[in-house]
Amino acid sequence: MNMNKDSIVYTVIFSAIVCLLFVGILALVQASTAERVAAYAEASRKAAFLNSLGIAFKDLNEAEQLFNTMLTPIMATPGTEKGTTPSPEATPGTAKSVSGTAKGATPGTEKSVSGTAKGATPGTAQTTAHDKQSSVAYRAVIDGIEYFAVEQSGPGLWGTITIILAASADGVIRGIEIVSQNETPGLGGRIDEPVFKKQFVGKKTINWKITVRSGSEASAPQNSAANAIPGTGTGAAAGTTSIPGTGTGAAAGTTSTPGTGTGAAAGTTSTPGTGTGAATGTTSTPGTTKSVSGTGTGAAAGTTSTPGTGTVAAAGATSALGVSDGYIDGITGATRTSKSMEVIVNKALETIRALIDAAGGTTVNG
Amino acid sequence: MAKNPILKTAVDNIWTNNPIFIQILGICSTLAVTNSMRNTLVMTVGVALTTAFSSFTISLIKNLIPKKVRMITQVIVISFYVIIIDILLRAYLPEVSKQLGPYVGLIITNCIIMGRAEAFAQANPPFISFWDGLTSGLGYMMVLVFISVVRELLGFGSLMGVRIMPDSFTPWTIMIMAPSAFFIVAMIMWWAKSMKKPASSGGK
Numbered sequence: 001m002n003m004n005k006d007s008i009v010y011t012v013i014f015s016a017i018v019c020l021l022f023v024g025i026l027a028l029v030q031a032s033t034a035e036r037v038a039a040y041a042e043a044s045r046k047a048a049f050l051n052s053l054g055i056a057f058k059d060l061n062e063a064e065q066l067f068n069t070m071l072t073p074i075m076a077t078p079g080t081e082k083g084t085t086p087s088p089e090a091t092p093g094t095a096k097s098v099s100g101t102a103k104g105a106t107p108g109t110e111k112s113v114s115g116t117a118k119g120a121t122p123g124t125a126q127t128t129a130h131d132k133q134s135s136v137a138y139r140a141v142i143d144g145i146e147y148f149a150v151e152q153s154g155p156g157l158w159g160t161i162t163i164i165l166a167a168s169a170d171g172v173i174r175g176i177e178i179v180s181q182n183e184t185p186g187l188g189g190r191i192d193e194p195v196f197k198k199q200f201v202g203k204k205t206i207n208w209k210i211t212v213r214s215g216s217e218a219s220a221p222q223n224s225a226a227n228a229i230p231g232t233g234t235g236a237a238a239g240t241t242s243i244p245g246t247g248t249g250a251a252a253g254t255t256s257t258p259g260t261g262t263g264a265a266a267g268t269t270s271t272p273g274t275g276t277g278a279a280t281g282t283t284s285t286p287g288t289t290k291s292v293s294g295t296g297t298g299a300a301a302g303t304t305s306t307p308g309t310g311t312v313a314a315a316g317a318t319s320a321l322g323v324s325d326g327y328i329d330g331i332t333g334a335t336r337t338s339k340s341m342e343v344i345v346n347k348a349l350e351t352i353r354a355l356i357d358a359a360g361g362t363t364v365n366g
Numbered sequence: 367m368a369k370n371p372i373l374k375t376a377v378d379n380i381w382t383n384n385p386i387f388i389q390i391l392g393i394c395s396t397l398a399v400t401n402s403m404r405n406t407l408v409m410t411v412g413v414a415l416t417t418a419f420s421s422f423t424i425s426l427i428k429n430l431i432p433k434k435v436r437m438i439t440q441v442i443v444i445s446f447y448v449i450i451i452d453i454l455l456r457a458y459l460p461e462v463s464k465q466l467g468p469y470v471g472l473i474i475t476n477c478i479i480m481g482r483a484e485a486f487a488q489a490n491p492p493f494i495s496f497w498d499g500l501t502s503g504l505g506y507m508m509v510l511v512f513i514s515v516v517r518e519l520l521g522f523g524s525l526m527g528v529r530i531m532p533d534s535f536t537p538w539t540i541m542i543m544a545p546s547a548f549f550i551v552a553m554i555m556w557w558a559k560s561m562k563k564p565a566s567s568g569g570k
Contacts, residue, residue, distance in 0.1 A: 011435055014435065015438075018442055025450075029450060029453050033456070036457045040460045185405055186400075186405060187401075189467060332537070333539065333542050
């Protein structure tokens with residue numbers, strides 16, 4: 001049959017055949033390699049957890065073995081089949097419960113550590129193989145020290161950045177791994193380079209927070225006794241009658257007004273904070289996202305706690321901070337990505353702190 | 367001038383009609399990737415292979431393509447090879463794939479590939495089209511690698527991620543920003559034009 005190449009019929013048939021042919025081949029190749037790609041992705045994720053914890057391995061097979069023997073899942077992905085940590089073995093009423101657990105409180109709605117029973121201790125005895133695969137937080141004991149590693153995602157400049165961060169109970173970062181990112185190649189994309197990630201290893205946090213300095217901030221003054229004074233900045237803590245700071249992690253005493261920043265906690269008579277995670281005493285309503293501290297009876301600055309010494313309270317004037325503690329140098333020319341990393345890392349640290357509190361441990365000001 | 371069409375094509379694409387400093391194509395990726403030599407090598411190898419295979423395929427089916435859908439067909443073929451490379455790398459060379467990151471996807475946007483498909487593969491047999499695509503990619507690679515050496519060395523003090531400059535060296539921040547690539551590309555064009563001028567003048 002001799003068909004005119006420029007006719008509509010030929011053009012439509014040709015276009016359909018070309019599309020079907022090329023897309024069909026792509027679909028076949030994709031389907032035939034999907035299992036392999038998924039297996040590698042899972043193996044890489046496990047390797048990333050080990051890397052963040054500083055556990056050396058030769059290859060992915062060894063990483064798999066080490067992962068299964070050394071890491072214990074302690075938190076499952078919300079919404080998965082076994083999306084919450086089992087609680088039957090939990091002891092109610094223990095102090096420092098995770099958010100969403102206070103009497104009358106509304107649990108957090110996004111990625112909070114909610115779903116546990118009041119004061120629940122993670123029920124590791126209930127762990128199943130499925131939990132192990134779906135968990136986003138793990139615990140490992142290395143050289144007698146307990147570490148926690150969490151997977152955390154957040155928005156970057158061009159897409160989601162997913163990291164794994166490991167830290168110990170005293171707020172010292174063990175390591176960080178970038179699981180995925182779509183930042184600008186050569187600029188923000190350099191967050192995945194060793195020179196950036198190495199800065200986190202052994203980094204002491206300030207009140208479970210780090211600051212990523214970028215641009216002109218890189219030459220900003222570093223820690224001193226002055227900026228660790230209570231009530232003045234990140235992680236500020238207040239005494240019995242003092243007004244808490246408004247920065248992240250501010251904690252308040254019995255009669256004080258709570259701070260408005262992330263994780264702000266208040267005493268019995270105080271007004272709830274308005275920021276993310278702000279919470280008060282027994283009748284309080286916690287924040288809607290990522291609420292962590294100050295979640296009710298026995299928690300942070302609640303009724304039975306000592307004023308001004310909540311979970312996130314900073315040591316104030318007596319704290320001894322090194323000049324580089326809590327600071328990470330951002331990527332030159334990638335201010336937005338650097339700041340995104342700061343937010344994501346701090347969320348991960350917040351989660352780790354909550355996990356430690358939930359386990360009945362004592363978080364220490366970094 | 368070389369009479370052999372194989373040699374002539376190579377010389378044209380690498381020097382006489384270089385895609386960067388003569389045709390001024392592929393400038394977007396030139397600005398984006400050349401602050402890292404490793405990324406530049408990966409990107410340019412991907413471009414060279416994609417150009418070669420897509421030119422080969424387009425040349426093979428050129429007599430079947432209706433004029434109305436000529437360019438969209440070329441885009442489908444180019445996208446096909448880029449995605450195939452991406453899938454195979456993820457499955458069989460995952461570490462390389464991870465290093466490449468978004469670069470593989472960016473290859474689709476490279477004007478050189480479309481340019482060679484439209485200007486050469488549509489009018490020439492498959493194998494010489496393959497060669498044309500490959501050498502165009504090499505001409506692109508040559509210029510970009512040179513730019514990346516200058517930018518990474520002065521911008522980060524390193525080459526391929528390995529520290530070269532002494533610790534006392536202060537990195538030139540401008541070199542890792544896109545404008546520096548403009549300056550260097552302009553200087554390369556200036557140099558290339560200057561080199562060509564005496565030859566062409568002498569011929570007159």
